[in-house]
Amino acid sequence: MITLQESLSPSEFGNKAASLSRLIQYGENVPNGFVIHKDWFEAFQQGRLNIAHFKEALENALKSLNAVTLMVRSSAIGEDSDENSFAGQLESYRSAPDVTSVYENTLRCWKSYSSQSVKAYENTSGHHLKGMAVVVQEMVDPDFAGVVFTRSPLADNELLVEYVTGHGEKLVNGDVQPESKTYVRQDYQVNCTDSGAFKSLVDICVRLEVSFGVPLDIEFAVKDGIVYVLQARPITTEGKGVTVHWSNTNVNENYPSAISPLLYSIARDSYYHYFKNLSKLFQIPQQRIQRLESSFANVIGVFGGGMYYNMSSIYNIFYSSPFAKQLLGSFNNFVGHQDESLNDQKVPLVEKFTFVRSVIKHNWKLEREVTLFENRVQGYVFKSEQAISLDELKMAFHEFIEIRMHSWYKASLADFFAMLHHGLLGKLCSKFYGKEAYGIHNQLIQSIPNLVSTKPVLLIHEILKTTRKDGVLYSDFRDMEPDHFWNLYGSKSKEFKAIELIHSYLENWGFRCSGELMFTADNFSDNPLAFIQLLKQYDEINEHDPALQIAATADEAKQIRQRFIKKIWTKYGIVFPVALFFHGLLNLSIRNAMRGISSRERARLKQAQLYYQFKKVIRKIGGELQKRNLLADSNDLLFLSYIEITELMEYSSILPEANLDLIALRKRNYQQECEKPFPDEFFTVNGQIAGSQNEDESNSETDLIQGMSACGGKVTARARVIESISEAYKLKKGDILVTRQTDPGWIVVFPLISGLIVERGGMLSHGAIVSREFGIPSIVGVPSATARIKDGQLIQLDADTGTIKFIDD
Structure with a gap:
């Protein structure tokens, strides 16, 4: 006999006992109890039960309980599993807390294993029980009790609560008409305006659904405002299917147009590793990570050729972490998603401590990790640029995949800390400025020192300044069309400093262009004439020195910070330690936010360079494979997944003769698919193909x-x-x-x-x-x-x- 606080295996103690153990490990209030191992039941069935020995063990176990009434409940092996439920077929009994009563009620549970109703259910369902353990628990005398369906049988986007006063048996037996409450939900956010016990109940049920990874049927009892979870099992009746929320917010910044099958295959697997590696880095419990496999594997999808986030999967991943509500609030702010944050969750203190310790450790290592990532990409660019033969190109191909799938965690840390510190600074601003916090928050992080994102504009200004100093060159620059100008001067770097600067820009920054991660889009390095046209456009506006603009915003940010500090001391100056704390916290928060954003922009720059270099590798491989008659067109590689390209290069495809037909088919279907309209946000039902949907343009008459x-x-x-x-x-x-x-x-x-x-x-x-x-x-x-x-x-x-x-x- 073993307490419910221990980790219990379903194969030894049944799903009910294992589920109760799991609930306790998640930190939920579960009535105290213990479980009788299935070996005792087997001894009883085989007629070799030592009654005196059994009662002695029972007496020792009962010493840990302290209640006037106990519940003796069956926990059969195979009961309440994901595939089936024997609910109502096996028995539970109220019992006095003495050895004799508990022994007799345990015998009654064991005997229900062979009842006619159980046999009939087994024959009908095709599922058979494989033994029985028995749970003995303290009984709560509730003010009210009932059951929650985290996904209502009537509507998947609702959470349903049914309850009665007193014990829940009246509800289960159908003796009374229950009261009910329905809450609208979206993913793992539930619109609950209630307070007290019902608010606590809703929060508990949502986080349990996330933790278990499936919709649940949860029995509960409430006593003096405290919610006790009595049982949680998967909903086994087939409903309408789980609703999935799709959004292209933020992801369309990286992938602004229709993506190819090759790019999608890379993005889908890379997002899997991105979120899974972050979960490991911040020491989310391994069991929880394993339960998130489906979410990791379904972070993105493609509709109408456009990439979308699976927000349901992302919320699920966030909800697995401590401080989920705070992190999701920062994430929504980070990507521009305007949903409310998650319901509160209850997490063991040790788990929060482990998470915070990991955050501090990786925050300290951020600069080093981003530098290592930059160096890795720079090394890849140098090596892959020299690749000529197919063997060398294969190595460049596989190194890109290795970087993108397994070494990206260094770059992902920059994303995480940019999101985290930006969110923490926002919280601090809200404390002192309330509704005005947004403006203050943004102004405090203006003019980040040495931000790589501003360098292209500074370099373009320098190119124009240098061009204007040469009268003949500048005159031709203004008068000639871009192609004529570039044909005349493009090869004269040694003669004209401005042309040298243009070539330097194209080499070092030309890949920084709209759609920079798309394998189908040309950038300035691919098309220098577009860059010359841009320079001509700049020249027409006779723009001010951008460095002076940045300096002006830096002065403004400094003034905002000084006013913030003054506000802190005005509010808390009478309590010197408190004012000093918030003063220091503000400076630290600004520094961390700027550092996080700067690191993220550095990582994104190298990401763009990496993808451009891989695009060149793909083009070279396509040319080589076309020469070998493996492709009809060198660009056809875009219509294969990266795994299929590997097989094609190695002549290891399962159907090598079908590749050309497969590509032709995909090209036709791709064009058809890209013509289907989908809005920025929409919902699908899991397991059903999404039909095209028109964008709601919300042409409101408001001004x-x-x-x-x-x-x-x-x-x-x-x-x-x-x-x-x-x-x-x-x-x-x-x-x-x-x-x-x-x-x-x-x-x-x-x-x-x-x-x-x-x-x-x-x-x-x-x-x-x-x-x-x-x-x-x-x-x-x-x-x-x-x-x-x-x-x-x-x-x-x-x-x-x-x-x-x-x-x-």
Whole structure:
């Protein structure tokens, strides 16, 4: 006989006992008790039970319990499993706390194993029990009790509670009509406006569903406001299927257009390793990580050719960690997702301590890890650039896959700490500024020292300055078309310093372009004429020195910090240690937030360089395979997964003769699939194919639009609605840029604009970060902005409040 506090195996103690043990390990309130091993039952069945020995063991076990009434419950092997439930077929009995009563009720449980109802259920279901353990627990005398279905049988997006006053047996037996409560839910967020016991009950049930990984049927009892969990088992009746929430928020910054099967295969597996490795780094318990396999494997999906986050999987992963509510709040802010954060969860103190210790350790190592990642990518670029033969190209191919799948944790730390420290600084700002915190928060992290994201604009300014110093070169630059100018001067680096600077830019920064992770998009290195056209556009606006703009935002940030410090001392100055603490905390929070964002931008720069280099490797491999008649076109590799490419290079495909037909089929289907419309956010039912859905453009008649402020300030100007960076030529000096999303390639047009409005994106999206560096008033996360704002329309952008107002001409 063993206490429920121990880790219990379902094969030895039955699913009911194992589930109760698991609930206790999760920190839930479970009535105290112990379990009688199945070996005693086997001895009873075989007629060799030593009754005196059994009663002696029972008496010793009962000393640990302290209740007027006990419950003696069957825990058969195979009962309450994921596949089936014998609910109602096996018995439970109230019992006095003495040895004789518990012994007699244990015999009754054992005898129910061979009852006619159990045999009939086994014959009907095809599932058979394999033994029986028995649970003995203290009985709670509840104020009310009942059952929760974390996914209502009537509607998958609802959580259903049924309860009665007193013991729950009246509900199970159907003796009374129960009271019920229904709560609307989305993923693992439940809209619960109740307080007290029902709020606690809802929070418990949601976190248990996440921990178990399946919808649950949970029996509970409430006494003096305390919720006791009596049982939790998988819902075995087939319902309507679990709803899955899809969103392209943030992910469309990296993948702005239709992605190829090759890129999807890389992204899908890399996200699996990304989240799993982070979970390991921060020492999430191994058992919990194992239960998240399905979530890790389904972080993204593709609809209409576009990549989407599976927000249900991501919420599940976050919910497995301590401080899940706080982390998800930071994540939503990070990516620009505007859902409410998760319900509170109860986590053992030791688990929180382990997590915090890991966070501190990895935060201390962040700079070193990012530097190692940068060096690894730089080494890859150098080696793969020299690859010529197919064998050398194979090595370059496999090294990219190794970096992306198994060495990315160094870069993922930068993402995590940018998200974490930005969120913590926001919490501190909210404490002192309330609703005004957004603006203050953003201004405090303006002008991050040596931010790599601003270097392209600084270099472009330097190129133009140098070009203007040479009269003949500058005259031809202004008068000639880009192709004529580049044909004449492109090979004259030694003669003209400006041309040397252009070549240097193309080599070191030319890959930094819109769609920089897409294998199908050309960048400035691929197409220098596009860069010359951009330089000509800059020249026309006669822009100010961007370094001076950055310096001005740095001065503004310094003033905001000083005012914040003054506010701290005004509020807490009378209590010197408290004021000193918050003063130091503010400085630390700003420094950590800037360091996290800077590290993330460094990692993203190297990510872009890595993907560009891999794109070149793929093109070379495609050419080699085409020569060997393995491909009809060198670009056809884009329609195979990276594993299929490996098999093709090694002549190890299971159906080698079918590759050409497979590629042709995929190319046809790909075009059809990419034509299907899907909105930015939608829901599907797990196990069902998603049908195309039209975007809800929300053409509201209101003259006011709301979003999230990314960089404060006010400006009134003409809106320029642009679909992609290729339309940047439409911009005039002082326009407000309105677009669906930005990526690193958009930075080169920022000196042209006076304001920024983005449909999709969070506080740490590339557009938000760079707009703060140049002090450009910016609002992100504006639903249907490109549909509701008309090109050329006069608008007022108030980034202090996150509002956009239409102005009558």
